[in-house]
Amino acid sequence: MMKKKISAGILGATGYAGAELVRILLRHPAVELAALGSVSFAGQTMGEVYPGFRGLCPIVCEDAGGVIAKSEVVFAALPHGLSQESAALCVEQGKKFIDIGADFRLEDPAEYERWYGCEARYPALHERAVYGLPELFRQQIAKTDIVGNPGCYPTSIALGLAPALMSGLVETAGIICDSKSGVSGAGRKPSQNTHFPDCNENFAAYKVAAHRHTPEIEQTLSGAAGSPVRITFVPHLMPVNRGILSTIYARLRPGVTQEQLRGVYAAQYQNERFIRLLPPGSEAAVRAVAGSNYCDIQLYTDQRTGTLIITSVIDNMIKGAAGQAVQNMNILFGLEESAGLDMIPMPF
Amino acid sequence: MMKKKISAGILGATGYAGAELVRILLRHPAVELAALGSVSFAGQTMGEVYPGFRGLCPIVCEDAGGVIAKSEVVFAALPHGLSQESAALCVEQGKKFIDIGADFRLEDPAEYERWYGCEARYPALHERAVYGLPELFRQQIAKTDIVGNPGCYPTSIALGLAPALMSGLVETAGIICDSKSGVSGAGRKPSQNTHFPDCNENFAAYKVAAHRHTPEIEQTLSGAAGSPVRITFVPHLMPVNRGILSTIYARLRPGVTQEQLRGVYAAQYQNERFIRLLPPGSEAAVRAVAGSNYCDIQLYTDQRTGTLIITSVIDNMIKGAAGQAVQNMNILFGLEESAGLDMIPMPF
Amino acid sequence: MMKKKISAGILGATGYAGAELVRILLRHPAVELAALGSVSFAGQTMGEVYPGFRGLCPIVCEDAGGVIAKSEVVFAALPHGLSQESAALCVEQGKKFIDIGADFRLEDPAEYERWYGCEARYPALHERAVYGLPELFRQQIAKTDIVGNPGCYPTSIALGLAPALMSGLVETAGIICDSKSGVSGAGRKPSQNTHFPDCNENFAAYKVAAHRHTPEIEQTLSGAAGSPVRITFVPHLMPVNRGILSTIYARLRPGVTQEQLRGVYAAQYQNERFIRLLPPGSEAAVRAVAGSNYCDIQLYTDQRTGTLIITSVIDNMIKGAAGQAVQNMNILFGLEESAGLDMIPMPF
């Protein structure tokens, strides 16, 4: 590849999403990893934080300013509220900014402030930011320089349910999203409920009908339906490292068949490299996507109750975070959308 | 204890439910474990099949006839279809029969034949059998000699939802039951999807809207509601050994508050030794009931969508099988209902 | 049971060993749990810290003074260094003291200070304390009022190797102890290496040839051999909640056969309620002892290299901590040694 590589920087490189991003970008054919930012591990290399990186990445972590200066595109994997300054700095300097955090996902700054409890300090940037779900917003993403990379739960739910809502084959009321997430979704920082003996051999719901991803999910689904959609969203913590499975329930419009729905999904996703609509008889399983950028989707219709049941699985840290961020970067720079994302799920 | 102990026998003692039952009965103050039945392990002791039992149970497994002859009460933990002959034999000989399998759970023999694909050969026994969910059918159980011990999923769902339906505070239509089960529910026999490397770090739904527990669940819920109830039931396999968590969604009748519902549940379960209605702010977790006969229940109301959300957890092999069977035995023999069931959940 | 129950108190009740002890003592036929001590959770009940205890233990945690005042026997499950004051107070008040921590395990105060880096402030108490491994020191334990309850690794290794050393059938030089522990051994406090995503699907050695249990192990083995024994001890962290498996390697004296060794072990342990010498052909497995006070031991001889291989498994929190402490209490009070310890390992 003769043409110059894109210099990329990562803020929050030592968190789980950041580390996964480092792992993907180190092998991206068109990218040169230029700088890594970390507050907690400034002065250290990835190998000192994650032994698996030993000998594979000599970059020493530095502060945000240094990272932005060295990069054409900056990824931010930071706690909410902390991306805004960097985003402003990047735009100012004509750089592209991809926020893996939550600061630029919600179109309505008021919603952001209500759910996240922090101020949306740059309304203009919010205006400008595009929600980075390529399968639905590819064109808009290609034109922006600030991407709000979707949350893990919203990615699994929006990809699973959008075609049904766009087609008008299901009711917009009474939608239930029952999601199960691997523990990596809780981040790298230890806590009591992620302490191995507490978390292992355990399973529970959390933030029932109160999770911050709710407005983000409803924003996307409302757009797909063309009218306001309210969902009941219940996340659960499952004792695996990676993966999200969302089981989605919607009421079928009278007379709608599974065949009609399969036709709609097949048409919507026929050219999508990372979405696999499963054949009848197989189940969407976390194992089949873990370690990859794929989203596997299965459809069922319960004619006894007139319910559409959708199962949608992703790797929460790849299609649900770092992988999708790279997919967005590929779009921003006019690269092959799957560049650097050819990971094959582990067979076991 | 002067008074003579009850002699108990177990058919299918070497399966998971059978083994759990042996473990409970060996320590039951009013029971003498008299005989164990096994086809695959006839001539062997439990310790040869499960090393943990080494030195703790000298009984040698024999055939069904021998077990019935030695026992006042016979527990059957057999694949469906295989309990009927033994039940008939027991009734004939004036013994009590508790079927942990599915042969005597459904009141309507036709439903049984439709869902299980085997013949209900003794309509009279079906007539006579009582569904063994003590918290709802204690009086009837006390009067019978054949108990159809509930399935694991139905136990978690019926206990979680019945009070809401009995009170009429929720709609009977549109109920969703999203259940997650530990792998012991699949039994002791190895299979590809329970092979450790396939099952570990994996999560998936199975038998979506087609699981055999569906009619059993609907039978109980319809009784509670006083009118036919149809549910959408989706079971999932989670990579833990024990436990079931059911997340149940029902539509609130207009104006119903969480306080009203809590009042109804508190009243319904105030004297129940094995049901713990959790205080607001805590989550029902598999860990908190694993190894015990408890069912923990939590209630949430999503006022944004008018939805009641119930989480109900049990140990699938104890309250969902062997423990509940012993609870039923205690009722049949007029013992303290919690006799032999004082297991405290492991803290970790 | 007419006779008055023994009032027992626990310092450090909310740690893992303390919680396991609460669980055992709540069901002990001759004990009344009188008081619980906790610094971090003073004013709270066990159920607020461990949901599994909800409704099962109304005792509110208080400070050490209050616990000691209410108890005839005090168990301490505290970080090293913190038991000494309470021990002194108990002895002064004529109460019995069982230290689950490390303060009273080493006979030589200098060794204690070298390995634990804290001062042995009460030499007289050290003198008086007995090492609480009942299978080897039952008589001495019966006569004392301060017990130093053995560590988890030392229990598995001493029980596995002592008979071979006592019999003189193996060399005292070149002994290797390769131990694997479940994560509960690291305690309840979260840390990076016990964070679920880091610990799960991982396995590593730690504190190689530098673990604090080394002098304790050598003290017991030297006593058994009648001459100083030095071992190489390497602990590993395995991704399970409970259990320790120690694989022990010793050089066979010339001409020694497996039969001779089996004879020695059988004789040594023939009357031991909690030790199971496995028959040839079976393997000592964590599963077979988890949740119980048993120690399973298997012997192998590698005639190609003249090596005795011993595998010894225990539940690190029961026979390795709380269960053994109760076994010691039973001895101190002249009760049946197995009182309250009739837990049967879970079959799965």
Add this chain to the structure above:
Amino acid sequence: MMKKKISAGILGATGYAGAELVRILLRHPAVELAALGSVSFAGQTMGEVYPGFRGLCPIVCEDAGGVIAKSEVVFAALPHGLSQESAALCVEQGKKFIDIGADFRLEDPAEYERWYGCEARYPALHERAVYGLPELFRQQIAKTDIVGNPGCYPTSIALGLAPALMSGLVETAGIICDSKSGVSGAGRKPSQNTHFPDCNENFAAYKVAAHRHTPEIEQTLSGAAGSPVRITFVPHLMPVNRGILSTIYARLRPGVTQEQLRGVYAAQYQNERFIRLLPPGSEAAVRAVAGSNYCDIQLYTDQRTGTLIITSVIDNMIKGAAGQAVQNMNILFGLEESAGLDMIPMPF
């Protein structure tokens, strides 16, 4: 890449090692996956056996003859005894053969027959086969056309111990190898001891001092030492999917220091792309190599007992099987030895 790709075929493609090999070769820059062989799944694609492969590999499994006909290099991942015919056929047809199974690892056919209980039917092929451990036998591998790919345990032990033996800094007698393997090492076929509820939360040794990898390990170590070496080898099954950690114990020759040993290892492995000698203070962990072709090695000296302790970790299915096979293929065809093996371990 203009030059023609190497056409590769896999016999036993649907087993775990075969599937991992498919996954690696599908992304190998110089290889075209030409054919897959499977007896159990003839007529099916990988995606039908492993859902993760859906849409990624259209090749339909066929019989051995077809695979060999289409390939320049044939990998065999078959049960022992079944590779010999295919190897003979390949050599006859001037193709290269890499046996991931055990048929060509032992130089002495008699040893092979003794430990594996099947006949070495082609002594000439045995003569010709080279043991495929590149770090020790690179030159010989480059010259052959039949490679006996090392077993998983032998790879971790030989790489960990060879330099110490070659340098003469340790005794050749009294070596102990205590290895722990992930469950994928047991293969894809379900069995009782790999059934999730039995295997999960369990840990045990197996085939103690009787595992078939013993002669293979001793063959390599004897070569390194220049004199016959006998070891005590005890494998254990740990409840993780991937990885082997071997803890190796050897007696230090008098006066040998850790610095000397580190110097020897650093010199031996300085140019090895896949071996990482860890700096003092860090631990070799399964997590840090899982999913990659790396072998991480750490050294400790226990001066109290004069013992060298080595921990060596690999991914049992990559450096221990499929990855090493590809490394050997790269050598056979004069490619960059790391071609197609640039996998970075997952950070979590």
